[in-house]
Structure formats: C-alpha cells, structure tokens
Amino acid sequence: MSDHPLIPPRAAYVHVPFCDRKCGYCNFTAIAGRDGWIDRYLRAIEIELSWLGESQEVDTLYFGGGTPSHLAAGQLARLFDTVLRWFPLADGSEWTVEANPNDLDAERSAVLAEYGVNRISVGAQSFDEWKLNQLERNHRGADIRRAADVVRSIDADLAIDLIFAVPKSRSGGSSAWSTEMGETFATWQRDLDSAIELAPDHLSVYGLTIERGSAFYGRRVRGDLVELPEEIQRAMVLEAIDRLTAAGYEHYEISNFARWLHRKEGTEDTRMAGSQFQRSARSRHNQIYWQGAPYHAAGPGAARYVHGCRETNHRSTAKYLQRVLDGQSPVAEWEMLDPESRAREMLVLALRQMDGISRDDFSNRTGFILDDLVRPAIRRFIELGFLADDGEKIRLTREGLLISDALWPEFL
Numbered sequence: 136m137s138d139h140p141l142i143p144p145r146a147a148y149v150h151v152p153f154c155d156r157k158c159g160y161c162n163f164t165a166i167a168g169r170d171g172w173i174d175r176y177l178r179a180i181e182i183e184l185s186w187l188g189e190s191q192e193v194d195t196l197y198f199g200g201g202t203p204s205h206l207a208a209g210q211l212a213r214l215f216d217t218v219l220r221w222f223p224l225a226d227g228s229e230w231t232v233e234a235n236p237n238d239l240d241a242e243r244s245a246v247l248a249e250y251g252v253n254r255i256s257v258g259a260q261s262f263d264e265w266k267l268n269q270l271e272r273n274h275r276g277a278d279i280r281r282a283a284d285v286v287r288s289i290d291a292d293l294a295i296d297l298i299f300a301v302p303k304s305r306s307g308g309s310s311a312w313s314t315e316m317g318e319t320f321a322t323w324q325r326d327l328d329s330a331i332e333l334a335p336d337h338l339s340v341y342g343l344t345i346e347r348g349s350a351f352y353g354r355r356v357r358g359d360l361v362e363l364p365e366e367i368q369r370a371m372v373l374e375a376i377d378r379l380t381a382a383g384y385e386h387y388e389i390s391n392f393a394r395w396l397h398r399k400e401g402t403e404d405t406r407m408a409g410s411q412f413q414r415s416a417r418s419r420h421n422q423i424y425w426q427g428a429p430y431h432a433a434g435p436g437a438a439r440y441v442h443g444c445r446e447t448n449h450r451s452t453a454k455y456l457q458r459v460l461d462g463q464s465p466v467a468e469w470e471m472l473d474p475e476s477r478a479r480e481m482l483v484l485a486l487r488q489m490d491g492i493s494r495d496d497f498s499n500r501t502g503f504i505l506d507d508l509v510r511p512a513i514r515r516f517i518e519l520g521f522l523a524d525d526g527e528k529i530r531l532t533r534e535g536l537l538i539s540d541a542l543w544p545e546f547l
C-alpha cells in the first residue's frame with residue numbers, strides 16, 4: 136500500500152460521539168445523555184458522506200468514539216449501510232469498531248457479525264474494581280471477559296485498551312487522604328496479567344494524562360486528584376513492555392503491541408514464519424496515521440487528511456449536527472501542509488513505531504534528505520541515548536520512548 140499523502144486515501148474513520156456516561160478523564164468528542172440526537176446524527180453522516188460525490192474504496196475502516204457500540208443494533212445497521220455505501224471495503228480489508236465491554240449484547244453482536252466487522256477494540260481500561268470506579272467507567276472486570284468471548288464468537292480480532300497511572304483522590308479536598316491509595320505497581324501488573332490471560336490479538340496501553348476539558352482536570356486544580364510520581368509511571372511503561380513481550384507480543388509502536396496470527400484468507404499483511412503463513416495483528420488503520428498516509432473521516436470532531444490538507448470537523452456535536460443538517464460544511468479548522476512540514480511530521484509519526492525510519496524510505500517518500508533536515512537534533516538525541524542509528528535507520532531507544540513527547544518539538 137502506498138502511503139504518499141497526495142494519493143487518494145485508502146482508509147476512513149467515522150466518529151460516533153455518544154456514550155452512556157462521561158468518564159472523568161475524558162476530553163474526547165463524546166456526549167452522554169443525548170441519545171435523542173442519534174437519529175439526527177445518522178442523517179448528518181448520510182449528508183456529510185454524500186458530499187464525497189462518489190464512493191471511495193478503502194482498505195481500512197475504523198469506527199471510533201465516543202462509543203460506537205452505544206448505538207442500538209438497528210442504529211448501528213443503518214450507520215453501517217450508509218458508511219459502506221460511500222466507503223466500500225476492498226478484499227482483505229480491516230474493519231474495526233470500538234466497543235464498551237458491557238454493550239456487546241446478542242443484538243449488537245449479530246449486527247457486527249452480519250456486516251463483517253473483523254476487529255473489535257474493547258475499551259477495557261482495567262480489570263481492577265478500584266481503578267474502574269476511579270476512572271468512572273460503567274463496566275466491571277467480568278464484563279471485559281464476557282466481551283472477549285463475544286468477539287471470539289463472531290471470529291473478529293480482539294483488541295484491548297488499558298490505562299495505567301490512575302491518580303489518587305483526596306476526599307472532599309480535606310487534609311485527610313481517602314482510603315483509596317491510587318494505582319500501585321502491583322495493580323498494574325495484575326491488569327497486564329489479566330489482559331494476557333484473555334489472549335487478545337492487540338493491546339494498547341496508555342498512561343493516564345489529565346487533559347483540560349475533562350472532569351479530572353478540575354479535580355486536579357482543586358487539589359482533589361494527585362498524579363503518580365513520574366518514576367512510577369516510567370516503571371509502569373517498562374513493565375508493560377517487558378511483560379507483554381515476554382508473553383509473545385510484538386512491541387511495534389510506543390503504546391501498541393500485537394501478536395502474530397494464522398493468516399486469514401485474503402489479508403495482505405502476511406509473512407512466512409517457520410512453515411506457516413502468518414499475519415500480524417498490528418492495527419493496519421493506525422499504521423496509516425503513523426505512516427503519514429492520507430485518510431477520510433466523518434462525524435463530529437473527526438480529522439481527515441486528503442490531498443495534503445488536514446481538516447478537523449467541529450468538536451461540538453450540537454454544532455456539527457446543526458451545520459451539516461443545514462447543508463453547511465462541518466469543517467472547523469484546516470491546514471495545507473507544505474512539503475517540508477509534511478516531511479517533518481512524517482518523521483515524527485514514523486519514529487513512534489519501534490521499527491524506526493530508514494533514510495532511503497524517508498527520502499523516497501518525502502523528497503528530503505533526513506540528515507539535511509534534522510541532523511543536529513538526531514546527533515544530540517543519539518548522544519543522550521534517546522535514538523539509535525545503524526547508519527541506515529534511526530529509531531527510538533528504550534530510554535527514548537519514555538520521553539518521546541519531549542523529542543518531537545525538536546523535529547517539527
């Protein structure tokens with residue numbers, strides 16, 4: 136698959152903003168208590184996609200949120216019909232739907248199976264009751280295990296998200312600490328082991344960050360939430376890498392791990408391993424982002440990258456609905472990237488992947504010589520032990536991935 140940003144996209148993202156309730160740490164485009172808007176949302180998606188003019192075949196399709204599985208079975212089917220009309224799937228494509236663990240009932244799973252969804256990303260976050268409460272999730276650990284069984288029963292790949300470094304809370308802002316002691320290293324180890332027991336095909340692990348716009352942000356400002364010390368958070372990252380790789384997962388992106396699986400017919404991401412054909416359970420859709428390749432998108436807050444132009448729809452679902460249903464563009468921001476900005480951005484995205492980036496590949500894809508563009512930064516980060524250079528490829532070291540967010544501004 137070519138990843139040149141000026142070719143037509145072969146990937147599409149659809150944002151479903153509805154949730155059962157808003158989690159305390161969430162600053163995504165997500166709304167709770169507005170199920171009455173779902174019909175208008177489905178109509179808006181029909182209208183927004185009709186503006187494509189003609190259908191666009193894709194290799195990867197991703198429904199994220201919000202919580203796509205919050206839609207009722209009939210609503211999901213209507214959404215799938217609309218989206219597949221405009222984004223028909225190529226043979227061997229990857230189709231992911233994000234799901235909350237307690238949403239995968241018989242009706243919704245029947246729709247997922249009937250339409251051929253072949254990858255379900257379950258927002259597990261944790262198996263620990265204290266963590267789930269603290270995160271204000273609406274599911275329990277047992278729901279995740281049931282959801283995993285449902286995903287297996289419809290023959291889809293199982294992806295699981297986990298969160299670590301959940302902060303401590305202090306009751307009522309008083310000087311007395313609550314009995315809740317925050318996430319411990321042992322809690323995180325148990326979460327990793329519980330996830331490994333389910334043998335998901337793909338695992339994403341994210342350190343909790345308290346973002347402006349989330350309920351947690353206000354609580355931290357009031358002194359009601361205290362984040363874990365940085366050294367514990369770093370130890371948790373390294374523990375995830377060590378435990379998951381020991382369990383046979385390939386660490387292929389800063390936060391992402393995948394297994395090698397028996398190949399399903401028609402998939403293109405294959406390799407020979409021993410005497411068997413296998414395919415990687417890496418997220419093909421997310422790899423499109425990390426390659427700096429183009430992609431379509433629809434829905435509130437959705438971001439697309441088409442013909443070198445980055446566009447983001449209005450994050451407010453109310454505004455998105457109002458504009459689209461009035462026949463107006465939902466785009467709130469857009470930016471045309473010049474070739475050098477594209478090249479720098481591609482470098483940062485590529486470095487998120489543990490394979491790193493080869494100098495030849497970079498110049499073929501961008502027309503720029505890597506060392507001409509960022510030689511001083513590369514030299515400094517190699518000296519500091521954050522990057523490794525074998526003469527052809529540069530890639531993040533173990534030290535580097537712990538502080539990667541601090542490296543990117545130097546390249547951009």
Ligand code: SF4
Binds near residue numbers: 154157158
């Ligand atoms: S974290 Fe996920 S489930 Fe929770 S409110 Fe945000 S989008 Fe919805």
